[in-house]
Amino acid sequence: MRTSDPARRAAYDTLRAVSEHDAYANLVLPGLLTERRLDTRDAALATELAYGTLRAQGTYDAILATCVDRPLDQLDPEMLDLLRLGAHQLLATRIPPHAAVAATVDLAREVLHEGAARMSNAVLRRVGRTDFEGWVEQIAPNPQDDPEGFLALFRAHPRWIVSALWDSLAAHRGAEVAHDEIDDLLRADNERPGVTLVARPGMADVEDLIEEGAEPGRYARTAAYLGHGDPGRIEAVRRGRVAVQDEGSQLVALALAEAKLTGDDELWLDLCAGPGGKAALLAATVAQRGGRLIAAELAPHRARLVKRALQPIPGLHKAITADGTKPAWRTGLFDRVIADVPCTGLGALRRRPEARWRRGAGDVALLAETQKKLLHAALDSARPDGLVAYVTCSPHLAETRLVVDDVLRRRTDVARVDVRPYLPGVPELGDGPDVQLWPHVHGTDAMYMALLRREDAARD
Numbered sequence: 001m002r003t004s005d006p007a008r009r010a011a012y013d014t015l016r017a018v019s020e021h022d023a024y025a026n027l028v029l030p031g032l033l034t035e036r037r038l039d040t041r042d043a044a045l046a047t048e049l050a051y052g053t054l055r056a057q058g059t060y061d062a063i064l065a066t067c068v069d070r071p072l073d074q075l076d077p078e079m080l081d082l083l084r085l086g087a088h089q090l091l092a093t094r095i096p097p098h099a100a101v102a103a104t105v106d107l108a109r110e111v112l113h114e115g116a117a118r119m120s121n122a123v124l125r126r127v128g129r130t131d132f133e134g135w136v137e138q139i140a141p142n143p144q145d146d147p148e149g150f151l152a153l154f155r156a157h158p159r160w161i162v163s164a165l166w167d168s169l170a171a172h173r174g175a176e177v178a179h180d181e182i183d184d185l186l187r188a189d190n191e192r193p194g195v196t197l198v199a200r201p202g203m204a205d206v207e208d209l210i211e212e213g214a215e216p217g218r219y220a221r222t223a224a225y226l227g228h229g230d231p232g233r234i235e236a237v238r239r240g241r242v243a244v245q246d247e248g249s250q251l252v253a254l255a256l257a258e259a260k261l262t263g264d265d266e267l268w269l270d271l272c273a274g275p276g277g278k279a280a281l282l283a284a285t286v287a288q289r290g291g292r293l294i295a296a297e298l299a300p301h302r303a304r305l306v307k308r309a310l311q312p313i314p315g316l317h318k319a320i321t322a323d324g325t326k327p328a329w330r331t332g333l334f335d336r337v338i339a340d341v342p343c344t345g346l347g348a349l350r351r352r353p354e355a356r357w358r359r360g361a362g363d364v365a366l367l368a369e370t371q372k373k374l375l376h377a378a379l380d381s382a383r384p385d386g387l388v389a390y391v392t393c394s395p396h397l398a399e400t401r402l403v404v405d406d407v408l409r410r411r412t413d414v415a416r417v418d419v420r421p422y423l424p425g426v427p428e429l430g431d432g433p434d435v436q437l438w439p440h441v442h443g444t445d446a447m448y449m450a451l452l453r454r455e456d457a458a459r460d
């Protein structure tokens, strides 16, 4: 591949892989950067351009729709990606407008043809006539009349997501706070998070990571922040004693591990384990108590990742490929169970730049059905007095509180446990008993956790 502009070319190729093959930008781009040996500066530019363009794609499309003389779905998809990349440079970077247009026109000539170069020149000149705020003024609804519609365009989130996040903020933090904070939350979704490390209990210490230049985590005793450093340079990461893991994920796993339990405490289950981040943290923790973890995962390729994640952890843990809704083990077997269920991922939008445009409101109901089945199965798998953590990386009420409420309405053998005492030092956890973490408040992904105790009674 010959190009005079490796950063823009890598960004463009990432956009194409995402649009054409449903690829994940955070998996594609690092591979391209390594394969093409981009230097640090170009790699940083390519990352900013690819992630920034993908994050704000819906807003750029709304702007481009007013600058192109036909519906956007009638453009070649290559042309559309190119225009989005150009719009991002014009509206959200410090690249001078003439350079943004010229670089995109050159790229059009290189990857498409002369006609595309002419078209991108004409369209981007129209885009560049006003700045981002100017465009918002022209095409966004009035914030007083339609605050959700305004924020959807201004903060580049689909409207249904703005609405779901707002509802969840209101339910957990009150209507007034939600009104004041929704913009902070959406803004936090648009910021690339730094790298957080987990020092797996009994295998590494946060102090060792501080010596490597990391800062101690705010809340989890296992967490350290590496900023935008490369975790691969740390020996303990290469050996699996330390891994990359959001602090919210660490907190919910540790809360389950710390919750008060009477009786045996040696057999734990992770019902939805892939790719294995929480499984590895829980396995290291139960190993310190002389116990073991069974980690189930439906997708065979993800079960292989779980197996790999568990390999360095001391103890006799096991990764199995299994459908958690149809347990392959006898009921009432486990002392502690985590059901970190498949969800829309609305709590981790800052990590996956394209994710917000991929999901639709219709996905939620379908996922909620699976989530309920998995929670029933998790409860059935726990022994009497055993504990179950229901966890999602989405704050959507229909995937969190409403799932738990629905499952509990149908059973007489479950009690709710207040999670908050097991998150010591974490502020602003609401009225309980469940907890919702927030990127703009806690600096973590928006993890949700409900804690349930299985009681000795029959299901309805």
Ligand SMILES: C[S@@+](CC[C@H](N)C(=O)[O-])C[C@H]1O[C@@H](n2cnc3c(N)ncnc32)[C@H](O)[C@@H]1O
Binding pocket: 249, 271, 272, 273, 274, 275, 276, 277, 278, 279, 296, 297, 298, 299, 302, 322, 323, 324, 325, 340, 341, 342, 343, 393
């Ligand atoms: C949110 S992810 C789990 C993340 C994981 N706990 C971690 O910390 O790395 C949910 C996982 O559940 C898996 N899954 C979906 N349906 C399942 C089922 N019926 N049984 C077991 N796993 C399932 C998905 O493939 C996905 O890997």
